Amino acid sequence: MTAVKKNELVGSLYDFEEIKLSDKMFTKFAERMYELAGVDLPLTPKNHALIRNRIVKLLRRHSLKSYEEYWTMIDRGSPEMVSEFISALTTNMTSFYRESNHFDFLGSVLPDLCRKFGNDIRLWCAAASTGQEPYTIAMTANEAVGDNSASKVRILATDIDLQVLKKASSGTYEEREMQGLPPAQRHKYFEKIKAQGDEFWRAKDxxxxxxxxAPFNLMNPKYEFQHKFHVIFCRNVLIYFDEATTKKVIDNLVTCLAPGGYLILGHSESGNVKHQQLKPLSRAVYQKL
Ligand SMILES: C[S@@+](CC[C@H](N)C(=O)[O-])C[C@H]1O[C@@H](n2cnc3c(N)ncnc32)[C@H](O)[C@@H]1O
Structure with missing residues (x-):
């Protein structure tokens, strides 16, 4: 690249950072995100910076010069544009064995669930992000019920964000994304692969x-599944919802649980959960009565 071209590039990136996001446009984006995903983004300096920094990348990608132009595009937008918008504004932070006491709990109840429900156990991971959580559930099940766990335990992993779901389904991770996975589990359940000269870890079959x-939006008015679930993980997503949305989501999750089944939320999310059919058992773990 010549010096002139380099300067042009620096100039154009700099210009993008200079584009101002007005409070009016912030509110339009925040309201649309609330309608689409239930994610509540009140006007605060932190949320303003979040929307600005994430959408500026989409301005660059589509060679647009203002947030207003981008708004016109998503307002009339194709499903792909809307999906890209949702993906940009969701926060997908996750890791293997995050809040690890929940997996100790799962491992301790699974043998009993298998006995009670005839080795046909269904688990739902309802905000699976890039997949570290459902793979941790699968490893825990394997340790708890033995190597033929695939014939006894089925896991549904869903998220609203199609980009993270694609990565989750590939089961392929860079070294830095393997954080939290102990060496024994890493070698037992993952294999090293090479792609385009780089090394990755891929989940074994x-x-x-x-x-x-599968994609699933927790904002769906009703959750309709063929079977009830014995355990639902819905962790670290309710923190993005307001109280009314959280209540609706919890009500819907409870309808999907088999009696005696368990609902597991994120550690910081249990504060405002009160439901007459849920008995609190331990930190952010509930049993359906
Ligand atoms: C912070 S991650 C949590 C991931 C994982 N559950 C964990 O605890 O590590 C939150 C996830 O919730 C998803 N999410 C946000 N709004 C959602 C909605 N309305 N329906 C389904 N998933 C949603 C995001 O796409 C993101 O992947």
Missing amino acids: QIHSMIRF
Whole structure:
């Protein structure tokens, strides 16, 4: 690249950062995100910076010069544009064995669930992000019920964000994304692969085959599944919802649980959960009565 071209590039990136996001446009984006995904983004300096920094990348991608132009595009937008907008504004932070006591709990109840429900156990991971959580569930099941766990335990992993779901379904991770996974589990359940000169870890079929990946929006008015779930993980997503949305989501999740089944939320999310059919058991773990 010549010096002139380099300067042009620096200039154009700099210009993008200079584009101002007005409070009016912020509110339009925030309201649309609330309608689409239930994610509540009140006008605060932190949320303003979040929307600005994430949408500026989409301005660059589509060679647009203002947030107003981008708004026109998503307002009339194709499903792909809307999906890209949702993906840009969701926060997908996750890791293997995050809030690990929940997996100790799962491992301790699974053998009993298998006995009670005839080795046909259904688990739902309702905000699966890039997949570390459902693969941790699969490894935990494998440790708890034995190597033939795929014939006893089925896991549905869903998320609203199609980009993270695609990655989750590939089960392929860079070294930095393997954080939290102990060496024994890493070598037992993942294999090293090379792609375009780089090394990755890929989930082995033993755990991959236990999981089905599908898009699902927790804002759906009703959750309709053929079977009830014995355990639902819905962790670290309710924090993005307001109280009314959280209540609706919890009500819907409870209808999907088999009696005696368990609902597991994120550690910081249990504060405002009160439901007459949910008995609190331990930190952010509930049993349906
Ligand atoms: C912070 S991650 C949590 C991931 C994982 N559950 C964990 O605890 O590590 C939150 C996830 O919730 C998803 N999400 C946000 N709004 C959603 C909605 N309305 N329906 C389904 N998933 C949603 C995001 O796409 C994101 O992947």
